[in-house]
Structures are given as structure tokens and as C-alpha cells.
Amino acid sequence: MRTLARTAAALLAVTTFAGLTACSPPEKETASTGSGAATATGAADLGGMDALVAAAKKEGQLNVIALPPDWANYGAIIKAFGDKYAIKVNSAQPDASSQDEINAANQLKGQDKAPDVFDLGGAVASANVAKFAPYKVATWTDIPDNLKDANGTWANDYGGYMSIGYDSAKVPAPAAVADLLKAQYKGKVALNGDPTQAGAAFSGVVMAALGSGGSADDIAPGVDFFAELKKAGNFLPVDPTPATIESGQTPVVIDWDYLNVAQGAKLTGKVQWKTVVPAGAVVGSYYVQAVSKDAPHPAAARLWEEFLYSDEGQNLWLKGGARPVRAEAMQKAGTIDATAIAALPKAEGTPVFLTEAQTTKAKEYLAANWAKAIG
Amino acid sequence: MQVPDMNMATVMDEEDLLAPVPRVRAPRPRLRLNQVRSLLGTLPFFAYVTVFLVIPTLVVAIGAFAGDGGFTWSNVAALGNSYVLDAFARSILLSAVTAAIGAVLGAVLAYALTTAKPGGPLRRVVTAASGVLAQFGGVTLAFAFIATIGLSGFVTVFLRDELGVDLYSGGVWLFELPGLVLVYTYFQIPLMVIVFLPALDGIRPQWREATESLGGSTWQYWTRVAGPLLAPAFLGSTLLLFANAFSAYATAAALISQGNPIVPLQIRGALTSEVVLGQQNLGKAMALGMVVVVAVVMTLYALLQKRTARWLG
Amino acid sequence: MAGLRGRRARRQAAFRWSVLAVMGVFFLLPLVAMLEFTTRGDSGTWSLLADWPRLSATYPDLAEGIVASLGQALLTSLLMLVLLVPTAIWVRLRLPGLRPLVEFICLLPLTIPAIVLVVGLAPVYAWVTYFLGGSSLTLTFAYTVLVLPYAYRSIDAGLSAIDAKTLAEAARGLGAGWFTVMVRVVLPNIRSAVLSAAFLTVALVLGEFTIASLLNRTNLQVAINLLGKSSATMSVAVSLAALILAFVLLLLLSLLGDRRKASQ
Numbered sequence: 001m002r003t004l005a006r007t008a009a010a011l012l013a014v015t016t017f018a019g020l021t022a023c024s025p026p027e028k029e030t031a032s033t034g035s036g037a038a039t040a041t042g043a044a045d046l047g048g049m050d051a052l053v054a055a056a057k058k059e060g061q062l063n064v065i066a067l068p069p070d071w072a073n074y075g076a077i078i079k080a081f082g083d084k085y086a087i088k089v090n091s092a093q094p095d096a097s098s099q100d101e102i103n104a105a106n107q108l109k110g111q112d113k114a115p116d117v118f119d120l121g122g123a124v125a126s127a128n129v130a131k132f133a134p135y136k137v138a139t140w141t142d143i144p145d146n147l148k149d150a151n152g153t154w155a156n157d158y159g160g161y162m163s164i165g166y167d168s169a170k171v172p173a174p175a176a177v178a179d180l181l182k183a184q185y186k187g188k189v190a191l192n193g194d195p196t197q198a199g200a201a202f203s204g205v206v207m208a209a210l211g212s213g214g215s216a217d218d219i220a221p222g223v224d225f226f227a228e229l230k231k232a233g234n235f236l237p238v239d240p241t242p243a244t245i246e247s248g249q250t251p252v253v254i255d256w257d258y259l260n261v262a263q264g265a266k267l268t269g270k271v272q273w274k275t276v277v278p279a280g281a282v283v284g285s286y287y288v289q290a291v292s293k294d295a296p297h298p299a300a301a302r303l304w305e306e307f308l309y310s311d312e313g314q315n316l317w318l319k320g321g322a323r324p325v326r327a328e329a330m331q332k333a334g335t336i337d338a339t340a341i342a343a344l345p346k347a348e349g350t351p352v353f354l355t356e357a358q359t360t361k362a363k364e365y366l367a368a369n370w371a372k373a374i375g
Numbered sequence: 376m377q378v379p380d381m382n383m384a385t386v387m388d389e390e391d392l393l394a395p396v397p398r399v400r401a402p403r404p405r406l407r408l409n410q411v412r413s414l415l416g417t418l419p420f421f422a423y424v425t426v427f428l429v430i431p432t433l434v435v436a437i438g439a440f441a442g443d444g445g446f447t448w449s450n451v452a453a454l455g456n457s458y459v460l461d462a463f464a465r466s467i468l469l470s471a472v473t474a475a476i477g478a479v480l481g482a483v484l485a486y487a488l489t490t491a492k493p494g495g496p497l498r499r500v501v502t503a504a505s506g507v508l509a510q511f512g513g514v515t516l517a518f519a520f521i522a523t524i525g526l527s528g529f530v531t532v533f534l535r536d537e538l539g540v541d542l543y544s545g546g547v548w549l550f551e552l553p554g555l556v557l558v559y560t561y562f563q564i565p566l567m568v569i570v571f572l573p574a575l576d577g578i579r580p581q582w583r584e585a586t587e588s589l590g591g592s593t594w595q596y597w598t599r600v601a602g603p604l605l606a607p608a609f610l611g612s613t614l615l616l617f618a619n620a621f622s623a624y625a626t627a628a629a630l631i632s633q634g635n636p637i638v639p640l641q642i643r644g645a646l647t648s649e650v651v652l653g654q655q656n657l658g659k660a661m662a663l664g665m666v667v668v669v670a671v672v673m674t675l676y677a678l679l680q681k682r683t684a685r686w687l688g
Numbered sequence: 689m690a691g692l693r694g695r696r697a698r699r700q701a702a703f704r705w706s707v708l709a710v711m712g713v714f715f716l717l718p719l720v721a722m723l724e725f726t727t728r729g730d731s732g733t734w735s736l737l738a739d740w741p742r743l744s745a746t747y748p749d750l751a752e753g754i755v756a757s758l759g760q761a762l763l764t765s766l767l768m769l770v771l772l773v774p775t776a777i778w779v780r781l782r783l784p785g786l787r788p789l790v791e792f793i794c795l796l797p798l799t800i801p802a803i804v805l806v807v808g809l810a811p812v813y814a815w816v817t818y819f820l821g822g823s824s825l826t827l828t829f830a831y832t833v834l835v836l837p838y839a840y841r842s843i844d845a846g847l848s849a850i851d852a853k854t855l856a857e858a859a860r861g862l863g864a865g866w867f868t869v870m871v872r873v874v875l876p877n878i879r880s881a882v883l884s885a886a887f888l889t890v891a892l893v894l895g896e897f898t899i900a901s902l903l904n905r906t907n908l909q910v911a912i913n914l915l916g917k918s919s920a921t922m923s924v925a926v927s928l929a930a931l932i933l934a935f936v937l938l939l940l941l942s943l944l945g946d947r948r949k950a951s952q
Contacts, residue, residue, distance in 0.1 A: 063904070068917040075918060092904040094917050098649040104904060107810035111817045113904040124649045187526045187547065194633050197648040237550040238521065239632035241514070243920035247725050249521050270728075363650055371458070374633050413782045417790075420775040424793055427833045431808025432796060438807065480711075487707040490700040501708070503938035506887035507931055508715060509838075510895035514913065515927040519718035522725055529721060561715070569888055570841045573881035577849020587692070608845040615841045618798035625802075625898060639801040646803060662804040669799035673792060 037299035041152060042136050043306065046299070049138070052306070053085060055299035062089045062300040065104055065115040066096035070242060070262045072158055073320025080316060081307050087300055097198060098124035105131060109294050116301035118290045119157065121199035123359060125288040129153050132290040135302055137309040142329035147286060157308060158258075158322035159286035161277045161347050162207035165260030167251040168272045177211025177225065177278050180252065186233050190240045190250040191226075192259075195366050203283050204254040205370075206354065206362065211281035216352050219362045220369075227373035237374070246271060257345050258321030277347040284351040286325065311335045321345075432666070438659035450660035459641065459661065466621060466637040467668065469552060473559040474616035480560070481567020481616075482609065488568070489575045502572065505565035512562055513625035520558050520630070525549055550631055558626060563616050570615060574608035607680055614676045618669055638665060719928065726925040733925045750926065753911025756824040760907060761893040761937075763828040768839050768889050771832065773882055776843045777870050781856050794840035797833050802898035805830075813903060824905040834899070835892050839885035846881020850874075883945045887938050894934045 036046060043052050056062075062081075069075025069091075078089045092113070093100060098120040108114035118125075118132075134152040148155035164174050171188060174180055180189050193201035209215070209222030229235040240250040245263050248271070253260065257275055264273035289308060295301040307313045314324035315337040321344065330336040354362065439450055453459065484501075491497045524530045526543060534540040548554055578601055586596045624639040635641040638661055644651075645658030726733050736743055744751035779790050797805070809830055816826050852874055859873045860866075875882070897909035908930055916923035 065904070069914075070917055090904075091914070093901055094914055095901075097647050099647045099652070100902075103646065103655075103807075104902070107807065107902075108814075108904060110814060111822055113817075113822050115904075121649050123652065127652050187543070191633070194635075194644075196650055197644050199649050202650050233547075236526065237547065237631065237633040238525075239629065241518075241916065241920070242918075243518055243725075243916060243924060244521070246920045247518075247522060248527055249525055367651055371634050413778075416778045417775055417783065417786065420771055420790075423771060424833070424836075427809075427812060427829050428793065428796060428836075430812055431805055432800065434808035434811060435800065435804055484707055484711055487704040490704050497708075499939060499942050502884075502887070503935050503942060504715070506884075506891045506938045507934045509888065510891040511931065512895065513897055513909070514916070515722075515924070516718070518924065519722045522721035523718045529724065530717065561718070564711070565715075566838070569884050570838065570845055573842060573846035573878070573884055574849045576880050577846065604849070608848050611841055611844060614795070615798070615837055618795055618837065622798050622801045639803075642801055642804055646807075658804060659807065662800050665801070666796070666799045669795065670792070673795065677788065 037302065038133070038295070040298070040302060041134050043138060043302070049306070052299060052303055056087060056297075056303040057085060059297040059300045060087060061112075061297055062087055062304055063092065063113060063116045063296065064089060064304075065092050065101050065118070066094065066098070067091055067119060068094040070259070070266060071320075072160075072258050072317050072322040073262070076319070077308070077313060077316045080312070081304060084307070085303065087303075097121075102128050102131065105292055105294065112296045114292070114294060114296050116292055116295040116297050117304055118288075118292060120288045120290065122285065122288060122356075123199065123363075125154055125290065126356065131293055133293045133295070133298070135291050135305060137306050139309045139326060139329075142326045143309075144325070144328070147325055154288050154290040155309075156286035156325045157289040158314075158317045158324050159284055160256040160258045160322050161345075161351060162203045162281075162283040163255065163257035163260050163275050163277045163345060165245075165253045165255060165263060165273055165275045167245075167248065168274045170248070170251040173274065173276060174252075175276070175279070177208050177281055180234060181225075181228060181232055183232075185252060187236055188251040189229060189234050190236045190238050190244075190253050192240055192253065192255040194370075196363075196370050199285070200256055200259075201254075202362070202366070203256075203285050205366065206352075207254070207278065207281050207283040210283060210352060211278050216354050216358045217361065219365060223366065223369050223373045230374055235374075242266070245273065256322075257347075261321035261345065275345050277345050279348040282347045282349045282351045284353050286353075315340065318344075435659045435662050436666075438656055439663040440660075441656050450656045451663070453657055454660055454664050459638075459664075462636065462638045462641045463664065463668065465552060466639075469555055469559070469637060470617045470620040473556055473563050473620045474613050476556070476560050477563025477567050477616045477620075478609065478613040481564045481612075482571055484564065485568045485572045485575050488572065489578075502569070505568040507565075509562055509566040509569055512623065514629040516558060516561065516626050517629035520554075520561075521549070524557075550633075552636060554630060555627060555637075558630060559620050559623065562626075563620060566619060567612055567616060570612045571608060574605055574612075578604065610676060610680060614672065617672060621669065622665065719931070722924050722928050726921050726928065728921070733921045736922070737925055737929055747911075747915060747922075749906070749914055750911045753906050753908045756906050757894055757908035759825050760827055760831060761890045763825060764831040764835060764893050765886050765889045767828060767832045768835055768885065769882070772836065772839050772885070773843060773875070774870060776840060776847065777852070777874050777878075780844075780847050780852055781869070781874075782866075791840070791844075794836045798837045802834075803902065806899055806902040809899070809903070822905070824900065824907060827900055827903070827905055827907070830899050830903075831889075831893050831896060834896065835885075835889045838888040838892065842884040842888060843878060843881045846878035846884075847874075850877045852877075879945065883942065886941060890937055890941065891934055894930060894937075 037052075037055050040046050040052075043049050046052050046055060064078070067074040067078065069078070071094075078091060081087065082089045090113075092115070093104065096104070098118075101115060101118050101120060102124060105115050105118075120128075129149075132153045134149075136152040137155075140148070140152070140155075143155055164177075164180070166174065171184055172179075174185075179185075191201050191204050192198065195201040195205045205222040205226065206216070206219055207222070208225040209219040212221035212225045214221035226235060236250060238244060238250055240253040240255070242263065244250040245253065246267055253263075257277055260273070260275040264275060267273050289305060291298070291301045291305060308317075309326065311330060314326050314330060315335075317324045318327070318337050318340040323344065324330070327336060327341070331341075440446055440448070442449060488498050488501055520528075522528050524542070526547070526549075531542050534542060543549075549557075582600055583596060586600055591599070622639060624643065627637060627640055628643060631640065635644045642658045642661050645654035645661065648654065736746070775790070779786050800808075813826070813830075816829060820826050855873055855877070856869050859869045864873065894908060896907065897913065900907040900910050901913070912923050912926050912930065915926060
């Protein structure tokens, strides 16, 4: 009797499981079905910008993911977009990594909470091109060719250089990466994440490599630098957050310059947070924008891209300390925000951008040696 | 006079002399219907659990064996790598230590509560506080601990300036396993209080009085009367604490930002790393490994239950 | 005898207060640290927090998260009580052979970290969203599963302390049906256990973050986390306030549990 019950239960479980995972629920009729926005590769496909705006307003919502408000001024960008087009922006998972964004797109596929657009690191973007819908914004030609995909599947959006942010009341200004090994920085230096997991921390190690005699092809000196930092007792294995910076738990943070600059601006009067890009060790990286192929609000997603690459959007990023991808074209046309661009931290030396081959080599080295170095 | 040997053999021999007793078969159909009715009573629970727990577990389990081209053993084989085994060992050690500390200290605190007035304010306040703190974790708990006992926490500063004691002379232990043990006990103790208190409440004061009136000491009371009754609940609660610490993720993620010393952090790395890609199914294999570990611990717990029942019973 | 009892009562009181003092310091220190951080400088954090209209205007996501969490706490407690308590008693009394299976199932949610559980829950929630919409209240189903380990352990501890089998047999011998046995004989004796289970449920739902976040839904902790990105002091203050709110809720729950006893 018990075996009968048990086998019956097992069979039931297996069939339900097979049924559930094999078929997903049927598609629901939404405002976007029939508008053709899901396959539009440019505003012209929908009949011009006004038609795109109308379709987006009809959808009424936009799902963004992994956009913290203090990351490259996204808080202001989201507010500006929402106010301008009366579209409600749902910002989910601000702490998410690029891979989390793809995971969310996979897990929430077909639901109205799935992400509409992505802001990804280069590595994750290259690996998931099949999930993006090609779309070329109105200002597509302004974007340098090496910073976009020829088919319009993705484009770089903003970038920055790796920097050292520090509380000038607690520690002296570090001029070079090697300064961080001094005794005044004992128990104070934090890295934004684990380099084998987070893109920002990965670039931090590259910066340390450049500042310790290494190069884009050889990041071993960078890993050795952190091992030495740990031995000297200067390395703080805490994840720096706005709370830890404000409370003084992480007086020195290695992170993107736009993030450190934003913290400094937010904490004026409470903490004297300054940002410096070490001379001769300038590591740069751009992030990638893409529209999701299964976006629940395709017209709003495309309008968001248009907004981000418009002069207004690019200048908002600039205000957040990030270097927008259309900066050169906007400088030529005179539409760039002059005060903002003058306020960016000075970067002395040629910026180094890692190629895909160099990134892969560096990743392999890190995966094999980081845990040992940091212990 | 010889006392007859009353062993089984004698009894059996005697039976042969008796007339054979006809065996009456129990009415089978009614028994089966009764069992079916009993099982039906649990149907809502099992149906719910199947949909919302068993199926997700199966999805993860199947995912552990999935590869680029269908079924593969590579993910489960990767569990044999030294860094994965080390992570499992550390996780089990961490969970066992915090479960033991939490169980003992929590039981002591729960007992202290039972000595207070049953409906009184002290018990209410402490039970409510325990309920809240048992689920307090994640980024906020890590922040609170760093603010208290971190490198520039006020307790650290106080000890350094007033008493000359440097907590971190031996290294930054707060962000390694010892720190995790300290932070985990913060929610393990209240959890023990909450789940163990109902068992302590079941101890009637009359039993204490009865023991005393029969001349028993406090030690005998605890080892012969209260102990055996509380042992199953105590072991069960310790098991819960173990599983709670084993799968705790948010607090560890907030406290340890470098490296993945324990299994939940390894799983996080496999599922969400944006530098080393393509490890999703390895993450699921590790989750399957965790289920296996807990199943093993549960079997040990069941064996231990039977044993203690025999020793103390 | 009275002297012995009086001595023991005094010893117990001393023991009780010393234990509470030591534990109290351990548990209060981190909370004091949080409070100290939020009251640094002249940020006006607590005055904003006390002003609900201004708060919900400045931080609308937070108000949404609080309301969602309260709804989830209520629904999860109800679902847990309706699903788990009868099953635990039923299994204990009539199907003791199933106890190991039920125990394992009730420990399973704890063996899988939330980040992996979401991977498995995603296809199930695709169907839930299809039938019931994408509201954050549908997280109740996942939360009831999450709370199973704690609630079951609590109820089981309560059941093992009373001799449920004898009670049931006595009641059945007097002619009671199974429903009467469960509701009027066993349940009142495990009241404290059921209340503990309800405590843990409310506290768990108010403190849960990972599953709500990974399914892109909102609740209190998700809102606090988002708030932490714009204002650190505010998010720590709200966390502290949420702890106090949960504490008050649980106190009320315990008073409610007792009032029913008085009315019987």
C-alpha cells in the first residue's frame, strides 16, 4: 500500500514536472502585440520618432535592471525619462551583476516583469548576443565604429577609468598605485568586488598591474600587488557600499572614477571624498546597451535607447562623471556640457582598453591565482 | 525446588501441546479504506509541496546534469575538485560549530525564560525580540557588525583606546570564517529560543516536584526525567540550526567580498560571475551536493534519535 | 519544602537575570551601532521617518514595499496555519510512518540557497503569473515553502512535549471525531508552538530579500536595499525601524494569542 502510494506520488511529481517545464504558459495579449515595435530596427520602422513615442506611452511602463541610482547618474536619468514621457520606470535589482541581468531575462521570460533593456559588461554582452534585438538609434552614426556592433545588436554607452577614491581627512592622497602599500593605509583599502566575479574589480587588478610594471598582456604584477597589500595588512576584504563609505568603514576604495566621483558629490559636508586616476596606470572600459529580444515593453525599450543616446541622455551620464560614447561628436557639434567635461578627473597617460584576447588571458590567470594570493 | 526455565524455547515447546488456534484474517478492504482516508488528509500539503518545492528542486537537480549537448556528468564530476571539496568542508564545519553554539546558548536562554512568569512581560518581550532577530541577516546585519566590531567599530576603538587591546593583531578575522561564526550566532541563538521554547513549556513543574519528593537531585532530574523528554526536540532544533547556517547566503555575501570560502558563495560565483562565464550548471550541481549533505546529516540525526531514546529511555 | 522552593526560585532569578544581561549586551550592541550611524550629524533622518506623508512622497518605493510586505506576512501566516498545523497533527496521530518523509520535505527548503531555489521557482512562477498576475503578493506561495522548516520544527517540538497519542485515544474513546480531536483537544495544547510558528513566519517574511529581488518583485527589504543606494543613513534607519515594527507586531501577536485563552 505504501509503495503504491509512493510510486503514485512519484509519477505525479514527474508528470507535473515534465508538463510544467516543457511548456510555458501561453502568451498574453498586451499593449505591445500588434504594434510591430518588437521587430523594429529603427524609429523609421514604426513611422518616425513621434510614432515611437506614442507606442511607448501606450505601453506605459519600462522595466530596467541593475541600474543603481548613484551609478553614472542613473537616478537622474530614470527620473528625467519618466517625467519627459510619463512612463513608469520599474527599476529592479540595483545590485545585480551583468550575469544576473541575463539570468533574470531567462527566468522571467514572457512575464511582464522581465527586463526590457540591458546595461552589461563587455564579456557578458559578447556571450549573449542572441538575446538582443537589433536597434539603431537616431544618433547611430555618431558612435565610433569600434564601439558598436555593425548590425545594431549592441552599442557601448558610457565608460570610465579605474580610480582610487579616498577620504582625504583620514588618509594622504595616493599619487600612484604603489603608495597604497604605505603604513598610513593599514586596514583601509577596499576593492569593489571579487575580480573573478565582478568586472569593476577585474579592471582594478589590471590597474594595479599597470601601476606595478605589468601590462595589458601580463596582469601577474597586479595580483602580486594585492597579495603584498594583504600581507602589509592594508587590504580590507569588505564590499564597499555607500553606507560603508559614509560611515568610514572603507576609507579607500578602488572603483570606476564615475562611481567615486558620485560618492564624493553625495557626501559633501559629511566626508571629504576625493578621486584620483593614478598617472601611467589608466585602465578604461565601456559598458554595453542592448534591447531584450523578449522585452515586454518593446516600444518603451527602444524609446529608452533613443533617450540615452540623445544629447540630453549623454550629458546626464557626463554629469555623473562617466564619459559618454558620443563625446567626440558632441564636442565637435558643441552640444556637450562643457562644465561637466571639465570636471572629470584628470587621466595622465594613454588609456588602456583590454581586447577580448587579453581579457580571456587575464581571466584565466586570475581564476588560477587570485584565491591563492588573497588567501 | 527447580524454577522452570522461562525462556522462549520452553514456551514454544509448550505451545505444541495446545490445540492449534485458528488464525483470523483481519478484514483487508476496511483497513485499506482507512489508510486511503488517512493519506487523503495529507493530500493538500503534499500537493502544495510538490508544486512549490519538489518541482523547483527537480529543476535544479536536472540542471545539474545538463550540459551543452544534453546529459553530462561533468558538473557533478567537477564537485570533486579540491576547491569545491574545501568549500564543502568549511561550510559543514561552520554550520556544525554555529549550530552547536547556538543550540547550547539558545537552550540556556530559553530555560532562563521558562523560569520567568508564564504570561509576564519579560517572556513576551524576549520571545518577540527573538522572533525578529532570528530572521535578521544580510547586508544590514553585516553592516551592524562591522560598525560594532569592525576595524573602526566603536567596540574595537573602545578596546584599543581604553584597554589597550587590539582585536585585530592576529589578522582581519571578522571577514573570514571566525567572523562568520560570530555573526551567525547572532541569529542562531534567537532561532533556537523560538523553536525550543515550546518543548520546554511542555515540562510540567509537577514532574520536578515528583522527582524531589522521591528523593532525586537536580542532576538526576535533568538526566533521567527532563533530558530524555527534551532530547528529541533539542536534536531536531540543532538540526534546523545546522541547515539554517549551511544555506545562509545573504549575510556571508555581504561580509566576505573576496574569495568564496563556503558553498553558497561558490554557488553565487558560479551563477552570477560576469568574469568567468558558463558555470550555471556547476552551481546547480553544487546545490544538489548541498541537498545530499543535509540528507546525510538527517540520516545521522535519525540514528542518533533512536540511540538516545534507547540509552535514556 | 517551601524553603527549598524559595531558595531555588531565588537561584533561578539570579540565573535568569545574569543570562539575560550577558545576552542582552551581545544582541543590543550591533543595534546601538546602527542607531549611532543614523543619528550622526544633523541629517534629520528620524524626523523624516516619523513623518509618513512626507516619507511616502520622498520615497514612494519604500511605501510600496512596506505595504507589500505586510500583505505577504498576513497571507503567508494564514496559508502556513491552514496547511501545516493540521498536517503535522494528522501525521503525528495517524501516519507516524510518514514522519521521516514529512521531516525531510520540511527541511528541504533550507538545504537549497535562495539564489538557486529561484532558478527552480522561475518556471513555476511563470504559471503563477499567468493565472494570478505579477503582483508581489503571489510571493506568498514561495514564502510558505520557505517558512516550512521553522514552523514545522516549532510545531513538532510542541507536539513531542505533550503526549498527543494518549490525548487522541482518550478523546476518541469518548466518541470524538478526528476533527474534534485535532481542533478541540490537541490544538489548544500546542498553542505556544503554533504561536511560535506564526512568529517565525511573520519575521521571515519581513526579513526576506533574495527571492523577492531575483523575481523582480518588491517587498520591504528590496525597497530598503534600493534606498541604500541613494541614502545610506535612511536605509539603515528604515532597517532599524523595520526591526522595531516587526518586534511590535510580534508582541501584539502574543497578546492576541493570550486573549483567546482568557476568552475560553
